[in-house]
Amino acid sequence: MTTAPLALDERAARADADDALAPLAERFVLPDGVIYLDGNSLGPLPAAVPPAVTDVVTRQWGTDLIGSWNDNGWWDAPLRIGDTIGRLVGAAPGQTVAGDSTSVHLFTALTAAAALRPDRRFLVTDPGHFPTDRYLAEAVARRQDRLEVRRIAPPDLDAFLAEEGDQVAVVSYAPVDFRTGELYDMAATTEAAHRAGALAVWDLCHAAGAMPLHLDAQEVDFAVGCGYKFLNGGPGAPAYLYVAHRHHTSFETPVTGWNGHANPFGADRDYSPAPGIARARIGTPPILSLLALEAALTVFEDVDLAQVRAKSMSLTEFFLRCATELLTPLGIESVTPPDPSRRGSHIALRHPHALGLTHALAQRGVIIDMRAPDLLRFGVNALYTTHRQLLTAARHLQEIMQESAYDPEPPRTGPVT
Ligand SMILES: Cc1ncc(COP(=O)(O)O)c(C=O)c1O
Known part of the structure; x- marks a missing residue:
C-alpha cells in the first residue's frame, strides 16, 4: 500500500x-448511495420543484384555470424567469427571455446577429462546437446568400480576424468546451470580435450556474443557454436568450410568433415587434416547465x-x-x-x-x-x-x-x- x-x-x-x-x-x-457527476448534462431535482409543480398543476391549472395567465403570472413568466436567469449571467433586467430550446434561440441569435452586419460574409464558429451550434450556423448561412460558415478553433481566432476580420459578421462560441471542459476567455474573444466590427454570440449551456458570467460588463451581443444543466430546471427545461439592450431597437427575430407581437391580443393584420426582448417571445410558453425552472432557480438564492x-x-x-x-x-x-x-x-x-x-x-x-x-x-x-x-x-x-x-x-x- x-x-x-x-x-x-x-x-x-x-x-x-x-x-x-x-x-x-x-x-x-x-438518491441515497448515488454519486451524481452528470449535472452538466441533467441537473438533479431541486427540493423546491415538486411542491411548486404540484401547486401549478392542482391549484393554478386545476382551480384557477385560464385566469392564471393574469392572476398567477403565467403571461409574464418568460420575461420574469428570463430576468432571474439574467442575474446569474450578469445581465441587467429586460434583456433575457426564457422559453423554447437552446437550438431555437441559437437560430434566432445567429440570424439576428448576422442581419445586423449585412455587408459581411463570414459566420465564424468553433469546429468543436456542440453539434446543434454547428448545424444551425450552417442553416442560418444557407438562408442568407452572402453568408459562409468558417470553422475556426478558438486559439486560431485572432489570426483569422487579423486576416479576414473586416468580413466577419458574427463569431459564435461557447465559454466551455462540452467535450474537454476547457474554458475559453469570453471577454477577450468578445473584445476581439468587436475590434473587427463583428458581433459575438455565446452558448452558455456549460457555464451558466457554474461560474459568474458578465454578459453586460463584457458587452456580449447575444447569448443562449439551456435550463436543464447547471440551472437544474429538469429534463427539456426551457432555455433562454439574451440580447444586449443596445440591439433592442434594431434586432429582428426570424420566428415572428404572436407572443412577440407589440399587441399580442390585438389580432393585427401584420406583424409588428414588441419593444425590447419581448419580441423574442414566439408562441404560447410551456408554463409547467417554466414554473418548474423558476422553482429550481431558487437554489441560487443567497448563493x-x-x-x-x-x-x-x-x-x-x-x-x-x-x-x-x-x-x-x-x-x-x-x-x-x-x-x-x-x-x-x-x-x-x-x-x-x-x-x-x-x-x-x-x-x-x-x-x-x-x-x-x-x-x-x-x-x-x-x-x-x-x-x-x-x-x-x-x-x-x-x-x-x-x-x-x-x-x-x-x-x-x-x-x-
Ligand atoms: C453547448 C450546448 N449547446 C446546446 C445544447 C443542446 O441544445 P438544446 O437545448 O436545443 O437541445 C447542448 C446540450 O448538451 C450543449 O451542450
Whole structure:
C-alpha cells in the first residue's frame, strides 16, 4: 500500500470540512448511495420543484384555470424567469427571455446577429462546437446568400480576424468546451470580435450556474443557454436568450410568433415587434416547465457564484489529482487543461473503453456520461458535489480497471449514455 491514497483521503476530508457551501446540498433531492457527476448534462431535482409543480398543476391549472395567465403570472413568466436567469449571467433586467430550446434561440441569435452586419460574409464558429451550434450556423448561412460558415478553433481566432476580420459578421462560441471542459476567455474573444466590427454570440449551456458570467460588463451581443444543466430546471427545461439592450431597437427575430407581437391580443393584420426582448417571445410558453425552472432557480438564492466557482475549481483540481495518482498508471489520461483558470466544471478522461467503464461505474452508483468515442465526463457541481465523492468515484474506476470488471464492447442501451 502506498501512502498516496491516504494523502487523498486527508485532502478530501479537509476540503469538505472547510466547505462553506456544503449545506446547499440539502436544496436537492439526491438518491441515497448515488454519486451524481452528470449535472452538466441533467441537473438533479431541486427540493423546491415538486411542491411548486404540484401547486401549478392542482391549484393554478386545476382551480384557477385560464385566469392564471393574469392572476398567477403565467403571461409574464418568460420575461420574469428570463430576468432571474439574467442575474446569474450578469445581465441587467429586460434583456433575457426564457422559453423554447437552446437550438431555437441559437437560430434566432445567429440570424439576428448576422442581419445586423449585412455587408459581411463570414459566420465564424468553433469546429468543436456542440453539434446543434454547428448545424444551425450552417442553416442560418444557407438562408442568407452572402453568408459562409468558417470553422475556426478558438486559439486560431485572432489570426483569422487579423486576416479576414473586416468580413466577419458574427463569431459564435461557447465559454466551455462540452467535450474537454476547457474554458475559453469570453471577454477577450468578445473584445476581439468587436475590434473587427463583428458581433459575438455565446452558448452558455456549460457555464451558466457554474461560474459568474458578465454578459453586460463584457458587452456580449447575444447569448443562449439551456435550463436543464447547471440551472437544474429538469429534463427539456426551457432555455433562454439574451440580447444586449443596445440591439433592442434594431434586432429582428426570424420566428415572428404572436407572443412577440407589440399587441399580442390585438389580432393585427401584420406583424409588428414588441419593444425590447419581448419580441423574442414566439408562441404560447410551456408554463409547467417554466414554473418548474423558476422553482429550481431558487437554489441560487443567497448563493455567491464566485464561491461556487472557487469550489468548482477545488473539486476539479482534486479530481485531477485523484486521476493522476490512481488512474493515469492504468492508462487513463485527462484531456482537460491542468490550469484551473482554463477549466469549466467538468473533467474529461480519455480511455478507449469509455462506454463500458461508464456502465460499470453506473452499476456501482457513480453516474457520469461519455462522449464518443472515448471520453468519460465527470461533471462537478459546487452546490452538491463533495471532494469525498470524487475520491470514491476515482477509486471505483481504479478498481473496475484493475479487475477488468467492465464490458469493453457493451451494447448501446439507448440514445443517451
Ligand atoms: C453547448 C450546448 N449547446 C446546446 C445544447 C443542446 O441544445 P438544446 O437545448 O436545443 O437541445 C447542448 C446540450 O448538451 C450543449 O451542450
